[in-house]
Amino acid sequence: MTQKYDVAGLGNAIMDVIAAVDDQFLLTHGIAKGGMTLIDEYRAGELHKQLTGSVEAAGGSAANTMAGLASLGGNALFIGKVCDDRLGKAFGESLKALGVTYANAPVAGGSPTASSVIVVTEDGQRSMNTYLGACREMTPDDVSVDDIMAAKILYIEGYLWDTDEAKDAARKAIAAARKAGGKIALSLSDAFCVGRFRDEFLELMKGLDILFANEDEAKALFETDDFEAVANKLSAWGGIAAVTRGASGCVVIHGGERHAVAAMPVAKVVDSTGAGDQFAAGFLFGLAREKKLDACGRLGVMAAAEIISHYGARPETSLKEMAGKIGLL
Secondary structure, eight states: OOOOEEEEEEOOOEEEEEEEOOHHHHHHTTOOTTSEEEOOHHHHHHHHHHOSSOEEEEESHHHHHHHHHHHTTOOEEEEOOOBSSHHHHHHHHHHHHHTOEEOOOOBSSSSOOEEEEEEEOTTSOEEEEEEOGGGGGOOGGGOOHHHHHTEEEEEEEGGGGGSHHHHHHHHHHHHHHHHHTOEEEEEOOOHHHHHHHHHHHHHHGGGOSEEEEEHHHHHHHHTOSOHHHHHHHHHHHOSEEEEEOGGGOEEEEETTEEEEEOOOOOSOOOOOTTHHHHHHHHHHHHHHTTOOHHHHHHHHHHHHHHHHTSSSSSOSSOHHHHHHHTTOO
């Protein structure tokens, strides 16, 4: 089968609703600063009512990554579940406008489309209040084997491990990618996610080609505070590991090969929403286009630098143009 997509992203389909607020707003509405809190449908509706000047965009970790891949000029496919409601329709339209192919039609019945109210304070901290809704109801039936087999790389977000049927959907996708000879990538998503599913992630790594994590997630995975110990574990694993380290950039490890890539400087960190997702976008684009690992890392830190310079998890500047200016395309 011809692999017409660079990457197929499998993840939670969440409509992001992003607004700038002050610290008093967080106190008034009982929002934990800098974290991600799961909320119910009623709480989501109440927060929506309190926001002014909000912006809506198709979100969720893997969807963010596919948007970044499209901005680089890559061919991206997203697989995720939405309801046949206003937000569900807006989700598909948003991805299409970004140049991402969306594989799933909205489903009638079931829970409403997931949404995440993301409030950003002046210091760039984002506080996420997420109602998972329909995306928690993903099943293997929502995954097309043909779609997965048409991609060079399958990219899975670790958040899917929160439900058994979504795990089964991911396993179906992994089997299809493996059959087609595609590469398989996993993002650990969140240190708390690692804490819940550490043993399962370690077992899953036996069949992975690529692992994405930030430093805290990687330390949680191997239960150590020593980054050098983490690096040695990843080296022994043998796959490609891309570990982000905030202002220190990233480290890319593949067996005995190790590359430390410095962060790209920005004038001001405005909003850290989606930085890890966009790092993955740049890195995956590089892999899909058969670039060397250090160049993949540079594409990743470039995409992350663009996203933290403004509000929201979508690039506002063409990543393809940025990459061209620094000689990566």
